[in-house]
Amino acid sequence: MSAIFRRDKLIKDDLKGSAKLMYKDVSKDAWDQENLTKENLDFTIDSIRYIDLYAKKLMTTDAELLNKHYDNFVDRIGAYIGEVIKRNIEQDFHWYEFDSVYNHSSNLYEITRNKKGWTLLYSKKSDEVIMPLLVVAEFFEGDSTYPDFLGYVEKVIHEQLAN
Template sequence: MNKQILSINWIFKKNKELNFSYDSLKIVDQYLLEVRKTDLDKLSNEQFARIVVRAGAYVGETIKRNDKSKQWNWVNFENAQKINSKFYNDSEKSLSYATVLTDGQQFTFPLNKVIKFLNNGEEDSLYLYAVSSSKLQ
């Protein structure tokens, strides 16, 4: 297993095009495609979580910085439950929902989208997710 590929720090240090633009998410999509080529079952829980959190945080920050139609804020699971107890009472605390973005009414789940990408591949593109998230009204 290529440890360099599994270190998301490597992509962030090496790639100057990671500038929080929507187009920069295509680079993160490519990175996750490379990660998918490894045997995901051989990743430790720590490695998997590190990839998900760092890629998810980047996706979320990209949405937050570029979507001028809403004021997105990061909230943790407990605060999200307070905002929408009906939805979150049916959900278990997990990596997917550890932190989410909300505008106070709607939620978007960047970490969950990274997990879906790792499981399903390009059909769960982070680029397309971010662009479509910003167009939801």
């Protein structure tokens, strides 16, 4: 009986603070200082353009830094993208640990368990999952179906608002 209760327990993992680190914890690099500001990263859809530029910079001129701090970049950029989506769709999506949603919803059964550990956005009401951290990881690995993060954000927001 306790297994049933444990299976259904969703574990929250709020990444809002990680998203804010995109402008609060910025390197001394001149481009970063000028572009990764609170004014530019205001959680609007248009602000994703700065994230796209930053991601491309990381993958080209700062590839060594990206490799060294890969998990941190995936977390921060994924959290920022997720917060933009969350704020623009204004639905009941919240951040949860992957495993707790995997055990709660059949929507993740097709996702391989090696993606375990990623935090994701999940709506209990509609039983839907949005995985911005996975999208960021795939983008950095060159395995993304999206040419940029703006395309991903616009698609997800459009799909959610159409529901």
